[in-house]
Amino acid sequence: MWQKSKRSMSGSLKLVLLGLALGLVGCASTSESPDEALQDEVAGLSHLPIGAEGRVFKLSAYSEPQIQDIQYALQARGLYWTAAQTPAYLDQQSCPLDVYAHRGHYLYPENSASSVLMGALGGFDGVEIDVMLTRDGYWVVHHDSVTGRATGRSDGKHFRMSRIKAEQWNSLVVRDKDGQLSQERAPYAIDVFKRWANSYQLGQQLNIEIKQDADIVELNHLLKMARQSLPQGSYFFSSLELDVLKKVRELDSNIYLGYVWEPHSSSIAEVKAVARKATKSDVLYQKYQRQINWVSDYEARKRSRSKSQKYSAKTVREALGLNSGLHVDIRSFVGAPTIYSRSKQAGLAKVVTYSINGSDFHQSQLLALKNMARPLPDQAIMDTSKFEICHRLYPNLASQQVNYQPITELGRVVMSLPNDANFSLLQEQQMYLRDQHYITANGQIRSLKEPAVKPKAAVTQPHQPTTSAVYIPEDEELNLELTPINIEIPN
Template sequence: MDALEQVMRERVVKGLCLSIITLGIQSQAYAIPALPADANMDRLPEQVELMRRGYYIETWGSLKRLNAPDQLGCKGFEIQAHRGHAQYTENGPGAVMTGITSRFNGVEVDARQLGDGNWVFNHDATTGRTLVHPSGDVSLRSLDLNSWMIAKGRNRLGAATNEDIYGAFDILTVVNELTHPAQIINIELKSDPGLQCGSLGSFDAGAKALFSKGKIGYSSMDGLPPLQCIRQFNKDAYVALIQGPSQPALEKWAAANHGDELSRLKGRQRLMAGARLATKAFGAYKYPRWGTAAALTELKTKIGGDVGLHVEITDLLSDPGLTARAHKAGISKVMTYTLTDNESHIKGLKQLKARGAMPDGAIVDSTPIKTCKMLGLE
């Protein structure tokens, strides 16, 4: 923890500038106003150009608004960073920190339990896709915290990096010092076989010891049980059911991610191969629908308190009235996610906006300013 905290503190403090800066570029001097305290002072030539447009680069490399550096998200629309910031290993310390400092409304991370009971942030049940581990592609349940931390992160393209990996509470301890009062950490709970309700309660107790009320929320694609469990321990947290993708959404995912492989098959062989791929990726490929008024009321009743529903963008496009029905049933927020690419997600949101059927927010893979600009909400 000490090493992580020291690195993060140095990066946050680095580059303080409290007075006018004189910058020499090609033998010419330019006087620019004082940059905000979190500006990246190693990128001054870029800062000059960006400041003319009302932006600057903060310490972690994200673009922020010069006149409103603490403004969160878009105008009237909540955006969360998907598995942390897209420039870093997903769910890794750099991704989570940068998602916070770049001023998303929140950061979404995936929580899993190791074999020794410690919690880490990782989407998959194994290490291979997101991490480089000396033992290769191994199950997280076979690791303890020490053997987890010898791994290094991969970037979003799968290439090995030198990024160190830490436990969930090591990361959250540092994140707690960086968060804006209105930001949220959205913990997506991954319910591995054998995970007990008491373990979720222990995780929540640790989170509540670090963060004030309202700063931690929970979500799950594994049905109601983990969310009902969390509600036993935390009456105030935002708790959201992630509605699993429909068959059309999964087919779109399969075409985008496994198109070449599936194109060689026909008929039933192709359908079965797609089903196997979906099962491996999502644990199931048939999920209950929660879109009717009765189902939404049941969702609100069975979880209680501040309840949300997160849906795949393809599914909301096919049922744009869902958001209004959810609100009527007492659901606090409807947010979208995507199985494919960020550009398709934004395109879908723009279509919903044109129809007057925008959700309350989205979990995205682009920066806040880029996302807001694309949606016309900057």
């Protein structure tokens, strides 16, 4: 089972393997000998994307014949197995929804160089990261207002990001997905930019979310670093601060800029309720620590400002130009049927959704939109793979396209599964198939003998927000004299 085998690795072993991976990717364009550069390559996979498991390096415990067979069987269904141990589409455009990896690949430490690398290799359309300034003017990759959750050090000391200096930042490492301190240093923005430049695939983009207010000199420094280290067209910026984005537009008239709406009030209320329960349970605390930290940050921001404001699509278009977009909470998107059409009518390039209530909720809302035949967003920022959400939306994308005769048991499993199966749990599927059952993409156990499930009739309403209405700003005239509202980007 791919995901479990990855998660079962110790933090140090994963970093050792990842170190090999980083080196091998980096040496693909060097003068090192082919034997050195491709020492872990599995024969016969050179036609697959560079991020395929076994294509340049092998991170799984499977034998080479097993990896070959799995890859050939998946290829017969228009898929491949990524180095991050998840399936992906050979044709990324087959799914109409673009999916970005939230703070990097969800199986790796958030906002780390390793998560950005594996996001680039993991079948995503792009990767989202958060950048903040140290007190002495260095741009670093971090989300929270205080260190300790995603980054830390052995003595347990925490630092406020508004006060931290480079010397203190240098003492931090990122935490792995189990919350343990790793051996990977907390990255500067330039570290992640270089990692992205060396590993991204054509068409992928790095979404650089600016997490705080910054003056034009500081933003010019960030933009200059990006221009010098990242290929043109491989990155863009977003922020909840419209004033920050206007300054970036002054510095670059062409780059895409995404204006982020604050989360829907019901989303915030739900996170607070979860946080209250989680503080009484170690298990829940570990599961929802992202949300708990977000609540803490949100309350601090709320006390520091008198009001919040969501600017309309027309205002965003007038302030930032054609190459701009609106990034909104999925709950706001679902609750406002005209938000997509109004954004497009205003001339915005993209409408993007995110969620502070978890990927399961985000996925359920996207499915509800599809069932109602409503437009999906252009892009979703998720803590899961692109394949997982697109596979639930469009299971027939995994239909068998060509004949292939597998030679191993795992290859036979891939070829035997129905279109709506979970292709990430091959060892579990192997056991269920012996009893003529399989695991569906949404986790149900179904008999192979059951007739094909007919699509459900379109429902009239999706899962509704807990509030009765969603506020959408009117298309007011832009007033450039307005005092900017200082608030941070949501999750």
